[in-house]
Amino acid sequence: MPLEESFEQNPLLKCVKNILDFYFGDVSFKTLSAFFIHSNTFDTAQAQEILKNFNLSVIEKKISADTIPKHFLPSIIFDAEANPLVFLRKTQDKATVFDPQDGKEKQIDIKKLKAYKRAFLIFKDTQHVKYLESTENKAWFYEPLKSHYRAYIEIAIITLFINVFALAIPLFIMNIYNRVVPNQAYETLFVLASGTILVLIFDVILKYSRTHILDGISKKVGLFWEEELMNKMMLVDVEFDKQLSGSKANLFKEIQQIRDFFTNRSLTQIIDFPFFLIAILVIYIISPTVAVIPFIAALLIMIFNFLMQHPISKLSKNNSENIQSKYSFIFESIQGAQSIKLSNAAPTRMFLWRNIVAFVDGVGIKIQSLHALSTNISQFILQLVTVLVVIVGVFEISNQNLSVGGLIAVTMLASRAMVPIVSLSSILIRLKEMGESIDRVDEFISLPAEDNSTTEAGIGKIEGKIEFKNVTYKFNNSKHPSIDSVTFTIQPGEKVGIIGQTGAGKTTLLKLLMGLYKPTSGSIYLDNHDITTIHPVEIRQNIGIMPQEPFLFNATIKENIELFRPISKTRMMEIITFIGLGDLIKKSGKGDALQVGERGCNLSVGQRHLVGLARALAPNPPMLILDEPTTGLDMGSERRLIDKLKGGLSPDKTLLVITHRLAALDLVDRIIVINDGKIVADGPKNKVLQALQTPIKKEMA
């Protein structure tokens, strides 16, 4: 069948359409056919061409599909026979894909994606292409570990000695029974005893040194990991930051678990594993027949433990996901405690809590009982080994293949050799848990950070000209742009009000200007510099911003205003008086050392906003953006603040005021009206307000 007739059935084209539907809503095959070069084949080059025609960037990459990070989805992936799938979403162990064969979305085991080794990574925003380079295989985890390679060599040497020293007691006792007791050789006894005691002293010293070295590595590496995580929490590109706060906080617990792995017994148990081989070898030298018993027992325990691993690790994976949800629930409940109380929602919340706890505990208990079963059976085999070694040893003695001293030594060695084998189950579980913790931290750490790789530092102080040229911005999870083809210019020193209905796009506009979001298309200029070329730090140095909901830290008013950039006492008092908080700090008796409480809970909503305003004013930036500056203020305080700002702001400061309140518009001479992401009016204040007519004025008042 010629492709022209069957092209709607082409799997790759169906995948392309699925991707376009994701970004643009429903894109018909008819539309696609306009871009389609009709021929008997439809190859990947043509697919890329179509995607590019829709302004999407496509990177073809050899990558195992199961390792594609979430923020590169949806992507088209290909198996060895070049069959395509659209990889839409993923969780820890499941992937949602669009299968072009039946045109349906389905969930598959994430491991199945391993068969897909090639991908088209597709981006709407060309900026994101750069992030591709930054997703390199858990470098944050391995790099600091690698830098301690000398310490590992020391640990390996120490471990070898510790393992050899562990042979001392059994061999000492063997010699006592075989040589000292029959010959009453007391001199030999004291020489052997002194040597053994010396070995034991060295053993203590070496074990202590090994723990000390491990602690040192764990401390340094742990600090590095925590710092990496904290740094990413601060700098993650807001467009990709979708995790709930509780889950993010839990990541620090995961780091602690990874770190503990290096200090607690698990790691020493792993590195003591070779002792099993050394001990078996020594038993073999003393009695080859006896050596068979611990060897076979070890094999049985290992097989048994490997069989138990599957159910245990499956449960433990579920468990850690549940624990994350539990943390998010706790976090939200703490944050929203007042709203829960005021809406009488506590019983419902408690009901949900009991369900979560019952579920999480249920899975935990299942894991523990499987774990206990595995340990008990391993312990049983361990004791059986001792009994069997004695039985076989007795026959070996009677066959004159073994001495009494030799029997005692092999019995001791056999039970000691089995210790790392018996711990195998818990070691494997811990390793698995650690691997999962690393994956979860990695998922967050590999999110793109705010990109400044193409920016130039050194722009210095700007004058305050703002230019939006045909700027469109669409949230990833939304089908319609929140800012749609917006164009305007604000000259240095201009005072401009931005008004519009709830959800019109005002705050989004502001975030674009601050460089928190990158335009989907179009450009933004500050003093004729494209803001994508200005370092984010310099953008923010030049723009003082008072957000709609300023975040107050649990610290003093002073610390909240200066936010870690100390300013002089005189300037601090000047600003505090200017914004109208002078009375508050005088009455408190604590001055600017007044504690504001968690999220500013010791202050009223209006006072919190004023602290936010003071924070914006403190560095005296050339541009000021105020998002609802008079929220929470009574009419008198609002008037006073507006009058002060009017008189106090220098004429060359560019001012942007986003507001729903008519009074705040006193600060501006020009108004831009936004509706549904588009500019619907822009001009001198009086003209725009007149044009908007009475209904809107009333709405705003």
Ligand SMILES: Nc1ncnc2c1ncn2[C@@H]1O[C@H](COP(=O)(O)OP(=O)(O)OP(=O)(O)O)[C@@H](O)[C@H]1O
């Ligand atoms: N993180 C987000 N993800 C998806 N859509 C969002 C997100 N943030 C905002 N939006 C949407 O973008 C649109 C513009 O929101 P924005 O916050 O800019 O409105 P606004 O004009 O500031 O409203 P308000 O006056 O209520 O503060 C809204 O429709 C909102 O639902």
